[in-house]
Amino acid sequence: MGRTPSCVHIQTQTPTLAHQTHTPRASAAMATTPSPPPSATTMRAVQYDGYGGGAEGLKHVEVPIPAPKEGELLIKMEAASINPIDWKIQKGMLRLFLPKKFPFIPVGDLSGEVVELGGGVSGFKPGDKVVSMSFPNCGGLAEYAVAPASLTVARPPEVSAADGASLPAAAGSALQQLKAAGVRFDADADAAAAAAGPKNVLVTAASGGVGHYAVQLAKLAGLHVTATCGARNLAFVRDGLGADEALDYRTPDGAALRSPSGRRYDAVAHCAPPAPWPVFRDALADAGGVVVDLTPGVAATVRSFLHRVTFSKKRLVPLILMPKKEEMEWLVDMAKQGKLKTTIDSKYPLSRAQEAWAKSMEGHATGKIVVEMGGTE
Numbered sequence: 001m002g003r004t005p006s007c008v009h010i011q012t013q014t015p016t017l018a019h020q021t022h023t024p025r026a027s028a029a030m031a032t033t034p035s036p037p038p039s040a041t042t043m044r045a046v047q048y049d050g051y052g053g054g055a056e057g058l059k060h061v062e063v064p065i066p067a068p069k070e071g072e073l074l075i076k077m078e079a080a081s082i083n084p085i086d087w088k089i090q091k092g093m094l095r096l097f098l099p100k101k102f103p104f105i106p107v108g109d110l111s112g113e114v115v116e117l118g119g120g121v122s123g124f125k126p127g128d129k130v131v132s133m134s135f136p137n138c139g140g141l142a143e144y145a146v147a148p149a150s151l152t153v154a155r156p157p158e159v160s161a162a163d164g165a166s167l168p169a170a171a172g173s174a175l176q177q178l179k180a181a182g183v184r185f186d187a188d189a190d191a192a193a194a195a196a197g198p199k200n201v202l203v204t205a206a207s208g209g210v211g212h213y214a215v216q217l218a219k220l221a222g223l224h225v226t227a228t229c230g231a232r233n234l235a236f237v238r239d240g241l242g243a244d245e246a247l248d249y250r251t252p253d254g255a256a257l258r259s260p261s262g263r264r265y266d267a268v269a270h271c272a273p274p275a276p277w278p279v280f281r282d283a284l285a286d287a288g289g290v291v292v293d294l295t296p297g298v299a300a301t302v303r304s305f306l307h308r309v310t311f312s313k314k315r316l317v318p319l320i321l322m323p324k325k326e327e328m329e330w331l332v333d334m335a336k337q338g339k340l341k342t343t344i345d346s347k348y349p350l351s352r353a354q355e356a357w358a359k360s361m362e363g364h365a366t367g368k369i370v371v372e373m374g375g376t377e
Helices: 028-032 084-091 161-180 191-196 209-220 231-240 277-283 298-309 325-336 350-362
Strands: 042-047 059-064 072-082 109-117 129-133 144-148 152-154 200-203 224-229 245-248 267-270 289-293 314-318 344-349 368-372
Touching: 042 350, 072 129, 072 161, 072 350, 084 350, 109 144, 109 161, 129 144, 129 161, 129 325, 152 325, 161 209, 161 267, 161 289, 161 325, 161 344, 161 368, 200 209, 209 224, 209 267, 224 231, 231 245, 267 277, 277 314, 298 314, 344 350, 350 368
Parallel strands: 200 224, 200 267, 224 245, 267 289, 289 314, 344 368
Antiparallel strands: 042 059, 072 109, 072 144, 072 368, 109 129, 129 152
């Protein structure tokens, strides 16, 4: 239960939030001087030409700098974060929809500086530091990328490029998981609504990209959090992220999702690979509860349908991330305030993007994997 689904590699030491979340900032002068529009016509990028191939299928190329279309921004890239969906697209798991054409420059979670505006774009100007989600077009493994203004938000100085790039898909999924479970985050939520929401929450794969945000967000909402992870990350999940209880998923209690305190759960944010429904059913409170599944298979989708039509009090709900600009703004603001911290497993320069890709495919990353366009070779 603690394995991040097809995520990343084991670290040699347990990361702490303090030493993982800060990237040296540019000088004040550099930070306030906008980048001019690119004078060159080409850029370095990493792309693949067809399905399959894994990290070896990624090729370094020189390609034309894209031009922003209506409603788009051109961003000079500073950082991009890899998510499992990126290499699942390469594997062909979404081949009915994505990519639209080959060759394809992957990765959709972006952070950088605006250099050019497409038609109809307002609220941004060249020089603005931003976080963006470019999906399904992606394009993040490059020196420049275009992104929709509708999913682009300002990045304050308090949020590094690497941290900003880590937020859109992973933190966005964690937020929507908890909201789907009935958790309220709006400050004006009335007492009755808050009282009706879950009190005891389980987060599986809690040290992974989505899971480490889910733990923090659940604690922000005032919930009691039990978390599963590998043995090496138990202290990190408890002391670094703030989980009330942590379980090694390889132990019998961890496999059965048994809370050390004997609690049963009102909600489960399931971030690990698929698990048998009876395991969740027995872990949920007698009064009922919901499992919001980040990694649903066909069986989970069918079971969810059956739960809906039979009005089951214990339900499984598949999650499909629906990015929202207002949620991205809220997450960036939480990061700015220090209430939501990003743990970065590893950083790579663009020239070593294949290593980052391979690490993501191996699984077991603690937090996020980031590619920095200006990173040390």
